[in-house]
Amino acid sequence: MTRALYLDDSYLKECDATVVSVTQGKYVVLDQTLFYPTGGGQPWDTGKIVNGREVYNVVYVGNFSGAISHEVDRSGLSEGDVVVCLLNWDRRYKLMRSHTAAHVFASLLCDGTGALITGNQLGLERTRFDFNLENFDRSILKTYIAKANELFQEDIPVKCYELPREEALKIPGLIKMAKAFPPNVRTLRIVEIVGVDIEADGGTHVHNLREVGRIQFLKAQNKGKHNRRVYFSLDDSSVSRG
Ligand SMILES: [Zn+2]
Numbered sequence: 001m002t003r004a005l006y007l008d009d010s011y012l013k014e015c016d017a018t019v020v021s022v023t024q025g026k027y028v029v030l031d032q033t034l035f036y037p038t039g040g041g042q043p044w045d046t047g048k049i050v051n052g053r054e055v056y057n058v059v060y061v062g063n064f065s066g067a068i069s070h071e072v073d074r075s076g077l078s079e080g081d082v083v084v085c086l087l088n089w090d091r092r093y094k095l096m097r098s099h100t101a102a103h104v105f106a107s108l109l110c111d112g113t114g115a116l117i118t119g120n121q122l123g124l125e126r127t128r129f130d131f132n133l134e135n136f137d138r139s140i141l142k143t144y145i146a147k148a149n150e151l152f153q154e155d156i157p158v159k160c161y162e163l164p165r166e167e168a169l170k171i172p173g174l175i176k177m178a179k180a181f182p183p184n185v186r187t188l189r190i191v192e193i194v195g196v197d198i199e200a201d202g203g204t205h206v207h208n209l210r211e212v213g214r215i216q217f218l219k220a221q222n223k224g225k226h227n228r229r230v231y232f233s234l235d236d237s238s239v240s241r242g
Contacts, residue, residue, distance in 0.1 A: 002068035003032035006045075007160070007189060010096060010204035013087045017049075018080065020067075025075030028056075029067050034087050037063035041120045042099055042203045046088040051081050091124065092204065097234055098122045100158055100193065100205045101212045102129070104151055105232065107197035108144045110173075118227070126218055126233045132226045141230050145217045151196060156209040159192045174200055 002020075005012055017030035028049065035058060038044040044061035049072060056072035063069075077083070099122055106129065109115050119130040168174055168188040191201040193209065206212060218231040 001066040002030060004068065005032055005034045006036050006204050007202070010160075011207075013089050015085050016082065017085055018082050019077055021079055022075075022077050023069075026072050028070045028072055028077050030070065030083070030085070033061075033068050033070070034085055035061045035068065035070055036092070036095075036204055037061040037068045039063055040201065040203050041102075042095055042122050043124075045092050045095075048086040049077065050084045050086060051077060093206075094124055094234060095122055096204050096206050097212045098127050099203045100209065101148065101152070101215050101232075101234070102127055103191065103193060103197050103199060103201070103205075104209070104212075105129070105144060105148045105215070106131075107193075107199075108147050109141075112144060113140065115228075126231045129230050129232075130223070131228050131230075133228050134226055136220075136222060136228050138220050141220050142217050145215060145232060149214050152209050152212040152214060154209055156196060157194050158205050158207055158209065159190075159194065160205060161190055161192075162187045163190050164188075168200060171198055174198055 005015055012034045015032065015034045017032050020029045020031055022028050035045040035047060036042060038061065045058070047058050049056045049058060049070065054076055056074060056077060058070050059073055060071040061068060102120060102122060106117050109131065110117065113133055115131040115133040117129065117131050121128045165186050165188055168190060188200040189202055190198060191203070191205055192198045214235040215232045216235040218233055221229040223229050
């Protein structure tokens with residue numbers, strides 16, 4: 001098992017690690033990492049693994065039964081190497097802002113319309129949501145985007161913590177995608193946007209809704225009788241963020 005440092009501190013940008021194994025020269029497992037592996041609708045992190053003067057670019061990260069594997073762009077790393085991990089923070093921070101924004105938007109949409117989220121995919125350019133909703137109207141979606149943007153101006157903390165499974169499952173609305181949590185998972189990681197949303201989730205999030213900035217509606221599609229799809233993106237055009 002790789003120790004996943006991003007679960008405890010999503011703002012960590014650099015860490016030391018020891019190479020546990022290297023497969024085919026380019027799939028590197030470390031004892032601990034700050035690189036998020038693709039999953040739960042959130043794409044993988046990129047960055048660098050540095051061994052002395054040698055630099056290896058991380059091009060993909062995946063989680064294989066708890067072993068987080070970093071695909072690097074060239075061979076040269078060996079078991080036992082002590083390395084430094086450097087995160088591509090610009091990419092990650094956009095994904096963190098998008099991920100927290102997605103929880104807020106989904107929560108408003110589900111609470112307001114009774115829609116059920118059936119899938120989602122975060123991206124650097126746009127974030128996609130699939131949901132079930134009988135009466136479909138683009139203006140409704142724009143209303144919830146606007147409501148989300150109002151919340152992003154408020155000083156609302158986002159907390160991440162663990163709860164025993166039994167305790168967590170008593171919280172109404174916690175499991176929005178139940179199949180993501182197999183029965184052998186004993187503790188669930190909770191992401192709580194205080195007063196807005198609470199969800200079991202393994203992704204990386206900002207600490208405060210103010211950090212999201214703004215989101216904008218891109219487009220919506222009908223994907224069948226009750227299946228809908230909506231795209232939004234971060235809107236960094238007019239805000240200066242400090
Ligand atoms: Zn999430």
